[in-house]
Amino acid sequence: MSDEAEPxxxxxxxxxxxxxxxxxxxxAAELSDEQRAATALAYDEVLRQACRALEVTEHxxxxxxxxxxxxxxxxxxAALGEAGLRVTPVS
Numbered sequence: 001m002s003d004e005a006e007p008x009x010x011x012x013x014x015x016x017x018x019x020x021x022x023x024x025x026x027x028a029a030e031l032s033d034e035q036r037a038a039t040a041l042a043y044d045e046v047l048r049q050a051c052r053a054l055e056v057t058e059h060x061x062x063x064x065x066x067x068x069x070x071x072x073x074x075x076x077x078a079a080l081g082e083a084g085l086r087v088t089p090v091s
Contacts, residue, residue, distance in 0.1 A: 009053055012050065012085065015046055015050045016086065018046045019047060019050065020087060020088065023088055025039045026039050026043060040073075044073060046087075047060070047073065047087065050080055050085060051076060054080065054085060057079070058072070058076050059072055060073075060076075
């Protein structure tokens with residue numbers, strides 16, 4: 001048994017809602033570079049939680065080390081979509 005308890009899982013509907021809001025915020029023109037980077041990290045965390053909930057593989061840590069977080073984000077968005085969870089805003 002692990003000494004570290006797994007954090008409680010959030011409802012998938014809440015994760016999808018937060019993901020759509022954060023994704024919209026990343027695209028907002030009024031964000032500074034620092035705000036956009038912080039928002040992207042928050043978005044990646046929500047995507048990571050959604051992946052865990054739906055058993056979708058993600059590699060955000062490795063992608064960040066390679067400087068390839070955007071490609072991983074796009075791959076995860078598509079994979080979550082295939083799993084039935086739309087995380088991008090409706091056009």
